[in-house]
Amino acid sequence: MSVSRESAVQTSPHVTVLLDEAVDGLAIKPHGTYVDGTFGRGGHSRRVLEHLGADGRLIALDRDMAAIRAADSIRDARFTIVHSHFAAMADVLADMHIQKVDGVLLDLGISSPQIDEGERGFSFRFDGPLDMRMDQSRGQTAAEFIASTTEQELMGVIKEYGEERFAKQIARAIIAQRAGGVVISTTGQLAKIVAGAVPKVEPGQDPATRTFQALRIFLNQELEELSLILPQCMSVLAPQGRLAVISFHSLEDRIVKRFIRAEQDRDDLPANFPVLAKDLPQPRLKMVGKAIRPGEAEIKRNPRSRSAVLRVAERTAIQ
Template sequence: MATAVAVPGQHRTVLLHEAVDALVQSRAGTYVDGTYGRGGHSRLILSKLAPEGRLIAIDRDPEAIANAREGEGRIDDPRFSIHHTRYAEFDAVLDDLGLAQVDGLLLDVGVSSPQIDDPDRGFSFRFDGPLDMRMDPTRGQSAAEFIATAPQGRLIEVIRDYGEERFAPALARALVARREEGRSPTRTSELAALCASVVKTRERGQDPATRTFQALRIAVNGELDELERALAQSLRRLRPGGRLVVISFHSLEDRIVKTFIARHAQEVYDRRMPHAPSQPLALRAIARIKPGDEEVQGNPRARSAILRVAERTDAPLPPEAGR
């Protein structure tokens, strides 16, 4: 049986021990790592599992899949399997494997350091590269293609709602004007320069392109919808006592996770029958954890991370839940 080892390279897994300690409650359990990345969480999970334990990893990025299957990052362990799909499809993966329920689901949502640091992926305004931003570059519409085809109103919605950018209308108008001139941005440097020309004020230390790049990445990859779908599936896929562990990196993601847990962890009373017992709760909120000062100092990308943990109770679900 393979022993977990450190991940080669410079990638640092955020809230590594906190997430895995919260997730693994049974050494013989079956767990899902829905966002494999470079395998930091997966390796530590495997180190805690007994021989009869099992880990199912998922990632939509072909490079992450290749990293897990070959070369220095390979995990050669009979308890481990990895699947190339979106984590919102973990429901279908479990069906294919003949599994009804698991003991835990871990989601480390958002973009990973290897994706950000590769100019060819187009996630970062710090490097010049093709304006792609797809987590799976073999499927779907790139950021450049989205900008070149989306109506102005849609551009405003995306930049405003996903980037929380107050200059969204001006940015959308500038993008459409460039498009009409036949100069729609196709490189990260072009989009970053346009943002710098439109966004005149910004929080101290933040690049004018930060919010727009975040917004386009979320839109191109359907990230918020994917998170909502996976959370809904977790209700019926976690067995009683199973843990839901989610690490998010910005307020839009965390708000979805916080709302989901609160909705299924609060007692519900029938106001028409005030003396009737409350409905049983599907989840129990366990923890909210942020990185400590030492981790943030060693890895600045951890500073915005929030880890939320919930546990599935033995309460039955209403028929519509988890669909």
């Protein structure tokens, strides 16, 4: 009996990464108002609700309709779910007449259900439609992008967002297949083309890993979304409000780290510039502890948590 590639792969239940560390980092006030910018399957949201009092409030956002459906299981008057990308957080809060919040949590990246549902097209482990959209109700699919892009643009995407050293060879192979009349519409097709174009890969890593990651980040504008949401956090966080961000990619973590540092050290004047200390720009954020990574036990329990990095910062009263 033949077994399909999809059915042969065992799916993984969604395990919330750095659950206790992220929620503890928010230093939740029982009467506070909080935002979970990436609901996913609700692990962080449920834990936040456990810490809130009767008049606390949690607003969660997600652009994945599967996540919105998962939120239906939370029957709690303190909880509101909104179908939206998190870069629209300020508008969402304004529509709800919320001016300030006591904490914002962002769990970046992709959830296990999204990876394990072959029809979503996120994983090369399943031969499914080449989609890769977080929000399947809008936007261009990976197949549509590949069908219309240029070799130069494709190479740039794979190199920049996947940090793939064989980006030129991969882009050339994809465009060559397209020029030969091949319609690249499934994950299996793309993975096979990439494997044939990559001379060698790191032990234990599929040759398509970086290319799939790059296309997903690019199509969903993940880095752009992150760059848009961070300044909004400054405007909506109340003094002593906390920002907690879990990153899974070096490019994401770099953006978060640089943003916090820039808000913490706003003095960009030359070293010997004649100015009084009281007149120097004061920090609007202060780092809370050091970056946190999963321990060995969590990585063993959930290997997908291996690359996670949590950074926490607290809003000061400086405007």
